[in-house]
Structure formats: C-alpha cells, structure tokens
Amino acid sequence: MTNSTRAGKRERLAGAAVRVLHEQGVEKTTLADIARAADVPVGNVYYYFKTKDQLIEAAIEAHGRHLETMIDTLERLPTPPERLKALLHGWIExxxxxxxxGCPTGTLASELDKRDDGLDRAIAKxxxxxxxxxxxxxRAMGRDDARELAVALMAAYQGVALLTNTFRDPGLMAMEGRRLERWIDSLA
Known part of the structure; x- marks a missing residue:
C-alpha cells in the first residue's frame, strides 16, 4: 500500500467520522459505522486509528482544516463586512x-464537554x-469592541443553530441570517 493510498483512506475515515458523528452523535457512533460510511473494511480502521477517541481527534482536525480552507476563501473578498456576510451565507446554505x-462543530463541542478526556479542549481550539x-x-472595520462583536455573532449563530435544530425549521436560520446581515451593515 502506497503512502498516498494510506493517506487517502485515513482522510476518508476522518471525513466519514465528521459526517457520522454529526448525524449520530459521539456516544451512538461506532468504529464500524464510520468504516461503513468511509467504505473501508472495519478491520482496516485499526490500522489507522487504534481507538474511537483517535478517530474523534481526526474528525476535530478535519473540522480545523475545513475552517482554514473556509477562511482562506473568505479572505479573498475585498472587505471585512463582505467576508462576514459571506460567512453568514455559508451558515445559511x-x-x-x-x-x-444541529451545527456540526457546536454539537460536537457540546457532546465532548460531557467527557473527561481533553477532546473538548481540542474542539474549543x-x-x-x-x-x-x-x-x-x-477589528479591521475599526471597531474597538471587536471581541464583543465576534462573541455576539458567534453566539447568535450557535443560538439559531440550536433553535433551527430543535424546531426542525431551516427558516429560522435564514431569518436570523438576514437580521445579522443588517446588523453587520449597521456596524460598517
């Protein structure tokens, strides 16, 4: 097996872990579920990941890589308000x-917080x-209260993600997204 084949299977397993953990939750998900979703024989999983926690760590790393890619894409937009509104559009989509x-990262963070293994700190990062x-x-918009505004935006998203999931109503996310766009415009 070549290094690229190994890396491909490992990444497939990590990607499947992100998806299955989001859909089923940490406690309900088994290595066999992830192997099935990645189309990898369950026995091969142990070659790449010895424990479920190692696979969860790989899923957290995949969340981090996704975030980095998303930020790189957003950084190509010309102004901070456009970047923030594009972030909102991504959430709304x-x-x-x-x-x-629920929110893939937020629900994982909430689940991992209930465990005593340190993985909660990794997703918090x-x-x-x-x-x-x-x-x-x-801050690039010249706001001295940049930290407070960032927390407010993230809290608004996590809150509406929870409500959207609780009520199974995607319209809530769209409605709050429009409000947050107007809010961002008012700050520029």
Whole structure:
C-alpha cells in the first residue's frame, strides 16, 4: 500500500467520522459505522486509528482544516463586512443540515464537554480559531469592541443553530441570517 493510498483512506475515515458523528452523535457512533460510511473494511480502521477517541481527534482536525480552507476563501473578498456576510451565507446554505442534526462543530463541542478526556479542549481550539478570525474582521472595520462583536455573532449563530435544530425549521436560520446581515451593515 502506497503512502498516498494510506493517506487517502485515513482522510476518508476522518471525513466519514465528521459526517457520522454529526448525524449520530459521539456516544451512538461506532468504529464500524464510520468504516461503513468511509467504505473501508472495519478491520482496516485499526490500522489507522487504534481507538474511537483517535478517530474523534481526526474528525476535530478535519473540522480545523475545513475552517482554514473556509477562511482562506473568505479572505479573498475585498472587505471585512463582505467576508462576514459571506460567512453568514455559508451558515445559511447549511440550514437544512442544521435543522436535521444541529451545527456540526457546536454539537460536537457540546457532546465532548460531557467527557473527561481533553477532546473538548481540542474542539474549543477549532471554535476559538473561528472566533479569532471574526474578531479580526471587526477589528479591521475599526471597531474597538471587536471581541464583543465576534462573541455576539458567534453566539447568535450557535443560538439559531440550536433553535433551527430543535424546531426542525431551516427558516429560522435564514431569518436570523438576514437580521445579522443588517446588523453587520449597521456596524460598517
């Protein structure tokens, strides 16, 4: 097996872990579920990941890579308000998935918080990266209260993600997204 084949299977397993953990939750998900979703024989999973926690760590790393890619894409936009509104649009585009399963990162963070293995700190670091980026956008807009505004934006998203999931109503995400766009415009 070549290194690229190994890396491909490992990444497939990590990607499947992100998806299955989001859909089923940490406690209900088994290594066999993830192997099935990745189309990898369950026995091969142990070659890449010895424990479920290692696979969860790989899923957290995949969340981090996704965030980095998303930020790189958003950084190509010319102004901080445009970048923040594009972030909102990305969240809104995922409203049907959010209605069904909740925010992928937020629900994982909530589940991992109930465990005593340190994985909660790893997902907090990923979420902290997004919070820091949002803060930098508000700071680039000349806002002295950039940290507070970043927390408010992230809290509004996490709150509406919870409500969207609780009520299975994607329209809530769209409605709050429009309000947050107007809010961002009012701050520029």
């Amino acid at each position: 995922e409203r049907d998935l959010t209605a069904q399963f 990923v979420m902290g990266g997004l919070l820091g980026w949002i803060e930098s956008q508000f």
